[in-house]
Amino acid sequence: MTFKEVDMVGSGNVAGHLIRAFHEAGIRVNQVFHKDAAKAADAASLANAQHGLIADAPPEGPLIIIAVSDDAIAEVSSLLPTSRTVVHTSGTVSMDALIQKERGVFYPLQTFTRDVTPDWKSIPFCIESSASALTKNLCELAVVLSEAVYTLNSEQRKWIHVAAVIANNFTNLLYTESAALLKKHELPFDLLRPLIAETARKAQQQDPESLQTGPARRGDIETINKHLDQLSDNPELRDLYRALTERIIQRYP
Amino acid sequence: MTFKEVDMVGSGNVAGHLIRAFHEAGIRVNQVFHKDAAKAADAASLANAQHGLIADAPPEGPLIIIAVSDDAIAEVSSLLPTSRTVVHTSGTVSMDALIQKERGVFYPLQTFTRDVTPDWKSIPFCIESSASALTKNLCELAVVLSEAVYTLNSEQRKWIHVAAVIANNFTNLLYTESAALLKKHELPFDLLRPLIAETARKAQQQDPESLQTGPARRGDIETINKHLDQLSDNPELRDLYRALTERIIQRYP
Numbered sequence: 315m316t317f318k319e320v321d322m323v324g325s326g327n328v329a330g331h332l333i334r335a336f337h338e339a340g341i342r343v344n345q346v347f348h349k350d351a352a353k354a355a356d357a358a359s360l361a362n363a364q365h366g367l368i369a370d371a372p373p374e375g376p377l378i379i380i381a382v383s384d385d386a387i388a389e390v391s392s393l394l395p396t397s398r399t400v401v402h403t404s405g406t407v408s409m410d411a412l413i414q415k416e417r418g419v420f421y422p423l424q425t426f427t428r429d430v431t432p433d434w435k436s437i438p439f440c441i442e443s444s445a446s447a448l449t450k451n452l453c454e455l456a457v458v459l460s461e462a463v464y465t466l467n468s469e470q471r472k473w474i475h476v477a478a479v480i481a482n483n484f485t486n487l488l489y490t491e492s493a494a495l496l497k498k499h500e501l502p503f504d505l506l507r508p509l510i511a512e513t514a515r516k517a518q519q520q521d522p523e524s525l526q527t528g529p530a531r532r533g534d535i536e537t538i539n540k541h542l543d544q545l546s547d548n549p550e551l552r553d554l555y556r557a558l559t560e561r562i563i564q565r566y567p
Numbered sequence: 568m569t570f571k572e573v574d575m576v577g578s579g580n581v582a583g584h585l586i587r588a589f590h591e592a593g594i595r596v597n598q599v600f601h602k603d604a605a606k607a608a609d610a611a612s613l614a615n616a617q618h619g620l621i622a623d624a625p626p627e628g629p630l631i632i633i634a635v636s637d638d639a640i641a642e643v644s645s646l647l648p649t650s651r652t653v654v655h656t657s658g659t660v661s662m663d664a665l666i667q668k669e670r671g672v673f674y675p676l677q678t679f680t681r682d683v684t685p686d687w688k689s690i691p692f693c694i695e696s697s698a699s700a701l702t703k704n705l706c707e708l709a710v711v712l713s714e715a716v717y718t719l720n721s722e723q724r725k726w727i728h729v730a731a732v733i734a735n736n737f738t739n740l741l742y743t744e745s746a747a748l749l750k751k752h753e754l755p756f757d758l759l760r761p762l763i764a765e766t767a768r769k770a771q772q773q774d775p776e777s778l779q780t781g782p783a784r785r786g787d788i789e790t791i792n793k794h795l796d797q798l799s800d801n802p803e804l805r806d807l808y809r810a811l812t813e814r815i816i817q818r819y820p
Contacts, residue, residue, distance in 0.1 A: 406790060423759070423762060424761055424762055424765060425762060425765050425766060425780065427769065433761075436761045438757070440758075462757065464758065469752075470752060470754060472793075473748060473749065474754060474759075475794075476794050476797055476808075477745040477746075477748045477749050477754075477758075477759060478759060478762060479781050479794065479808075480745040480748070480808070481745035481759045481762060481763050482762050482763070482780075483815070484808075484815075485763070486775050486778055486780070487811055488733050488734060488737050488738050489738075489778075490775045490779065491733050491814075492731070493776065494776070499726040501723060501727060501730075503775075504691070504715065505676060505691045505693075505715075505730075506727075506731060506734045506735075508676070508690055508715075509731060509734060509735050510734050510735070510738070510767050510771070511767055511768070511771055513678060513738055513767070517739070517742045517763055518763070521746065521756075522739050522742035522743040522746055523743045523746065526736070526739055526740065527735075527736060530736065537659060540725075541729050544725065544726070544729055545729065550817060553810065554811070554814055555729075555732075557806065557807060558737045558807070561744075561803060562736070562740050564803060565740075
């Protein structure tokens with residue numbers, strides 16, 4: 315039986331955006347739970363839902379989606395009745411952090427910002443569950459929001475998480491390093507923003523391996539040495555420059 | 568005297584896009600030079616311009632913009648009359664690679680793709696020249712195309728180039744690494760594309776330093792160690808993961 319309504323736990327970015335998205339897509343948000351009654355009420359108001367404390371969740375009801383920080387998932391699950399069907403929205407936490415027999419993962423692979431409405435249609439949902447019928451129903455629920463729904467196992471989800479750290483967290487570090495370097499030399503980060511946007515845009519359509527450019531890709535040792543020299547008063551960044559350059563040279567010998 | 572027309576050397580991406588952009592913006596492209604007559608004709612046809620061999624460029628005429636690969640700039644300059652005013656479009660080559668007395672840099676800071684029309688208005692132009700009157704005229708020419716025109720000296724341009732390598736080339740390497748990791752585990756890169764787009768979009772509006780997330784940012788040593796363990800059969804990538812993680816931890820102690 316496809317889910318026509320959901321209960322939700324959480325009041326952060328992911329919870330708030332999901333509550334709004336379900337509401338707008340015609341999936342009824344029945345009740346929002348939180349350990350803090352005021353936060354439950356706030357989040358519930360996004361979809362005219364009921365609200366309550368996690369510990370007061372009744373033993374029967376619709377699918378519960380736990381959208382809280384990774385390290386709170388197990389505790390939330392332990393406070394919910396074991397008779398409920400429960401999923402979490404994390405890319406990293408094991409499905410088995412949930413104590414309920416009927417359990418799963420409903421993971422939207424995106425970085426969310428409070429005030430920016432997500433483009434749900436394009437966001438990949440990674441689905442996993444304890445039973446194939448539940449997996450099917452979770453996929454059907456995800457399809458209401460997104461055109462990119464994937465059934466994955468825990469092993470695959472682990473790899474996706476490492477890859478996401480590399481493509482998102484590490485990339486943002488590089489943005490930060492370049493911004494800091496410009497700032498140090500009294501240049502605005504705005505100089506690089508269009509390049510950053512275009513680099514990401516190209517990777518939307520092509521294989522990034524075929525898009526690699528730059529001194530390391532060309533084997534331009536002279537420029538590389540000049541850059542390392544320029545970074546000599548910044549040994550940490552120089553070491554990163556060297557490590558990333560060596561990796562490119564290794565990939566494109 | 569502001570430039571109302573230009574001559575161009577080159578037939579690659581940058582040359583082609585610039586020829587089209589000037590033509591559409593009402594700057595007359597007078598003549599396109601190339602060492603290969605057929606390529607000169609091809610590029611000239613983009614703007615109904617005349618064409619010719621570099622060695623045949625006359626001693627007088629409008630500004631010449633050399634848009635060729637970095638290592639060909641000095642040679643092209645040496646084939647052009649010393650009496651001409653000449654600029655190149657490179658972010659890395661010194662202005663003094665040009666032998667002409669009236670010389671400069673007209674550098675659009677973007678990565679260009681053959682079949683994608685650049686959004687010129689947003690592309691930063693970095694201007695440098697041998698004389699302040701020429702600098703002013705080059706800026707006025709750039710303003711015809713772009714809303715982001717900067718006068719920089721060679722030292723500043725050097726720093727921009729290092730920063731651009733970090734923000735563009737190294738970032739693309741990370742995209743490639745994440746794509747390869749997914750492929751190895753039979754997962755599509757499409758899973759990460761929306762995340763990559765959103766990460767870059769956020770950096771358009773905010774300081775990337777404030778946007779940093781992930782296990783290293785949280786000091787989540789358990790997840791970091793799990794990831795390092797997962798990457799144990801891929802020592803090069805594991806070392807990169809460790810280096811980038813250590814840098815984030817260093818920045819956010």
